Amino acid sequence: MTLLIIAPGERLEWWQREFTRAAPDLEVRSWPDVGDPADIRYALAWKPPAGELAKLPNLQAVLSMGAGADHLFVDPTLPDVPVTRVVDLYLTAGITEYVLMHVLRYHRNQPVFAAQQREHVWDDRARELRQADERRVGVMGLGELGRDAVAKLAALGFDVAGWSRTAKDIPGVACFDGPDELAPFLARTEILVCLLPMTAQTADILNRETLAQLPQGAYLINAARGGHVVDADLIGALASGQLAHATLDVFREEPLPGDHPFWDHPQITITPHNASITDPRSVVRQVAENIRRIDAGEPLLHLVDREAGY
Secondary structure, eight states: OEEEEEOOHHHHHHHHHHHHHHOTTSEEEETTOOOSGGGOOEEEESSOOTTSGGGOTTOOEEEESSSOOHHHHTOTTOOSSOEEOOOOHHHHHHHHHHHHHHHHHHHTTHHHHHHHHHTTOOOOSOSSOOOGGGOEEEEEOOSHHHHHHHHHHHHTTOEEEEEESSOOOOTTSEEEETGGGHHHHHHTOSEEEEOOOOOTTTTTOBSHHHHHTSOTTEEEEEOSOGGGBOHHHHHHHHHHTSEEEEEESOOSSSSOOTTOTTTTOTTEEEOOSOSSOOOHHHHHHHHHHHHHHHHHTOOOTTBOOTTTTO
């Protein structure tokens, strides 16, 4: 059994070490040192170069290294084999921590106070200090990540709603679904969190029209995919005052080019796609279990629906 890892170079050694510990009988190779392509039966990948997976004639499954699989489906030559994604407590916890941190930052008006610090201004007025149950937070996407985020936000006392493409029922959360309920969801959302999967239906969903449906002065947190946001429309919404601030962890091009206007925008906070990082210490067990299931002819964990994209 041979597994090929295609991942950022700085993390390959970590993955190799964890597979040696958790699955010592599995032969692991790291791209581009593939060896004989015919030996490879499984590929664990993050943003593999187009055409690389098609070079593996005996490939039986592609295991996404992240919570999404959209980075695989952009390759038109992706082999017609099962694709799985990561569902992991550590990965989910990291996203939720990121969401909570930035929701609280906006709720407590921290961007205002950060600007005052830069300008050496001491202004201790409340700045619309409100209680959590007076702050309406909305989460787009109610899968594994979104469900955990809304539960933790609700536990902090926020007035939480969620929107997804299909109907969901989550205790303590106002649930909206489908295109017809997107506008009323946005209209009641002061802090918008995007945790949607990236599909043809969700591409460019945060655009001039949808951002205009938020209350004036709303905030945006995007920890999903850069392709959800139309960059120029976001900048326009900030300039008009429709949005007060945006926190972005993901971008259409990564790393974000040095000349991109987001870098120096006073109303944008940037993080380098690190809201949550796949932790090999837990994920290798999931990968090893799926490999065992393939060999045993059993259903795979977290199988991706190619038509739906997630």
